[in-house]
């Protein structure tokens with residue numbers, strides 16, 4: 001017989017004390033959340049008869065996860081970040097907020113403060129011998145009208161699947177740019193075709209995925225934050241057609257409506273040989289309150305230019 005004590009009055013009172021509910025200081029919201037974590041942890045330990053070895057292995061795992069800065073990676077890999085999208089979608093549907101380009105996860109590799117330019121930008125610094133990529137499109141409202149002056153903040157990996165800042169071998173803000181749309185709502189970027197991302201093979205996230213019998217690969221993709229006054233902030237990605245991981249993404253970010261077709265052309269855009277074209281338009285929902293216009297307050301890396 002499994003012994004259970006977590007729902008007894010004594011234990012509940014004890015957890016209320018530990019969560020600070022018996023004092024007047026602190027933050028009531030955090031107290032509520034911590035109480036729930038204590039209650040649910042206790043139930044989990046009891047119900048699954050978690051051994052001491054398992055429990056302390058998990059505590060050590062969290063230390064190792066934090067040491068490697070992989071908490072955001074694990075959250076993506078376990079599908080929790082995608083779950084948050086599904087929950088936001090369901091809430092939007094309930095509130096009648098429909099239409100526009102689907103959202104999908106941000107992931108853990110954004111860096112704020114990328115160079116900003118008008119209409120167009122070159123994103124790569126020429127040091128990676130990847131296939132040149134010409135990415136272009138428009139930002140539109142739900143009626144299909146162009147949104148001038150929208151900010152398209154984009155970031156993607158190099159041909160090794162690595163992101164600048166997190167990969168110190170790359171120049172600062174390599175493959176990261178912000179482009180303001182022109183009068184027709186257009187943005188244009190020249191870059192290189194990215195490769196898919198793979199979790200660090202020696203890291204704690206991949207270690208967990210191994211135990212789940214899963215890989216840690218993402219298809220080639222490009223991340224976007226799209227914002228404009230009067231419109232709802234959009235966090236999304238284009239996942240590139242033809243990638244073997246397109247529908248086998250360890251972070252579950254690929255969605256219908258977010259697949260970028262890659263058109264290979266020869267001797268175009270003033271380039272001798274092969275280059276890739278990707279055309280993608282975004283549609284934004286109207287904002288109903290000021291906070292709709294901005295991204296979440298998630299803590300993010302900020303590289304000081306020139307540092």
Ligand code: MBD
Nearest residue numbers: 076106107108109197251
């Ligand atoms: C990535 O590039 C990414 O987009 C996600 C979601 C997780 C890890 C790496």
Ligand code: FE
Nearest residue numbers: 107109197223
């Ligand atoms: Fe990514």
